[in-house]
Amino acid sequence: MKIESLSLKSSTIAIFIMIGIAATILSLFAGAYFKQAALEAQMKSLSRVIEVASQELLKEIGVHTSDLGMKLTHSSELISAINHSRKTGNTDQLVELLDDPFINGFAGFSDVNLKKIRVYNLELELIGKSKAGLDGLGDKLDDHIAMILSQRKGVERLKVIDAIWMSPEGPLFSTLVPLGGLHAIGYLELIVNPVFNLPDIEHITNTPVRVYSMSGVQISKGGQDIPEGLLPVELILHSSNGTPAFRIVGYENIEEMNQEMGRTQIVTTGSFLLLELLILLFALWLFNKFLFLPVSRMLHDMSLLSHGQLDLTVNAKGLREFHIFANAFNAMTDQIRMRTNDLTRLLNLDDSALMCFDHDNDAVYFNKAATSLFGYTNDEIIDLDIADLFSDDIASLKTDPDKKSGSHEGNPRTLLNCKHKDGHQFQRNAIINTIRVRGQTGLGVALNTTSEGKDTSTLQNHQRLEAVEQTLSNLLAFARDNPDILPGVEAPQPTDTSSTGASHQKSVLREHVVRVMNLALTCWEYDLGKTKIDLAEESRIWPVYIDKSTPTTRTLDKYLNIDNCPKNPRSQRVIDTAEFVLRETKTKKSVKRGELREATDHFRRLLSGINSHNK
């Protein structure tokens, strides 16, 4: 596809469509991205919720254990048993007291899973431990808890410590309470299994939860069943020293979120696309108002100007660049108008009769002196042939203008027999030049308007004629590109003589011209009983000449015979004639009239086909 074939409008719309498609794709992509981001945010959120819930549970465990611890540490029996064991080394009484919560229970017994109670002195050496509960925990306080305690100074050491620690039996939760209240004589450690409480996370988060050991073994079964299609969200619960202790997995129902996201995506994407469409339409409207329409008007005006309406000015209302462009074009048109007027005036000022004939010997230009010499009006000139004006065969004098030497010696100078419009003949000195007309060889004829028949100043006349010839050439060159500016000059025909298609079209056209004209004349004569002269006079389409006091229709006659028909017939004139006859005979319903209508329509179609082909 050539860039010239693309209009500003179509390319702009194409760009807008591309932008629209890109925006649509991007919006869909962004929708999917946001959905993924929302899912990740949801997972992070649930993970955080599980973490908070687990911390809350551990805190609750700590409350229960510290309550139990506070009660035990203020027990005078326990204090005396500790003192006794310190003195005697007998821990039976101490162990019995420490086993009591396992046997008789305590407040909050059902809320925690108590595994062991151990008693340490201030140096964290074991004094005694319960017999009940887990075995195999050893006698040593967890290193991390011991480290926390050792880092505390003064009254800080009286603060209760809660911690998850890794025992040989798995992760356990301990609460360390100062023994003896503010006057601490040691520490009491209460050890519970947090797995007992962790499943309660699902009551807080309202989602099914499973607790796994770090080796992947499920160590608690939640109360809620896990339906299919739930999204697992994992949280690693660490011990106090940072070691991973439990893997807590919550199962999030994302179906609702997916539905909500789907709805949101449809609404947002739809809104975005609608907005985008509105913006594009608005942009198109703006473009149309401020670009396409002004440019279209400008092109239309330019087209009219280029077809000869030099009195027009291009509409310069539009965007800045187009405004400048239109103004420049208007300025250029002014220049052309001015120069054309100058040229026409210059040619009309010359005393010599200047004429120009194309390669078909049809007259294309007469200056003022020529029209007055021959007695024709400007309108009649276009119907004239070289044979209508001269008795001599001057067409044979045509040579190739490109091979001219440029010397005035090469210009045929002769005395020509001329025919006036009224039929009388006269002689004039002439200089005949072969010139380039519409890309083909034509003739430029300059006649001396005086009848002395002798050159008063041959050289001066020759120079004038050369100047006129040059002017004519320029004017014709301009007229070739602007066929409607000068009267009688039509659009240039294809110059490629080898084009058999073009010559075939011409011959078909001429045949149709002759047929339509003959039918029009027959219809005119048959239906109305009038003559050919009547047709020319009443229609005012064809000139009527007076040859030796006899009216003739020389031009019309040419269109009635294929041999005499001009090679470039005036098609519009033929159609106008046919239309005129059809109008005049509209009350008649003759066969001839029907044939004429049919032939005219066919001729029109032929013409439009040729025109579109030429474009």
Added chain:
Amino acid sequence: MKILSRPFAFNFRSAMVICISALIPLTLSAEQKPFAPESIQGVTIVTAEQVIDMILANPDLIIIDSRKKTEYQKGHIEGAINILNTRLEQEDLEQIAPEKSTEMLFYCNGIRCIRSSDSIHKVQDWGYTNLIWFRGGWKEWMEKRFPIVTN
């Protein structure tokens, strides 16, 4: 239909106005719940750690818990005596601390509680001079997880 709709609209509007009117004082009361004063002239304010230090340094320190009895029973600082501010009488206090220069520590639930400050004002009026105020009170004590005594 129109006849019915007007009284209904009136009743509904009236109910809304009443509800909102009732809610406004509640909201204000929540926002305007009094804070204990920042300080009381002639009274030393201490933290939980300083309380422990003082208890350890002076075993005879009189600690007055100005909270309700139920709160006291759930847990209190070791050695504290429960006397609600409204029930604090000069005669009772003089039995506990006959000397006006006796060191006495007061606490209640925390900075949103005015019972201990109220008790201190009373005691100051009775001529006691060596007063200590644990302004953070029970809330601070529990947050720091110091040992408590439960009944």
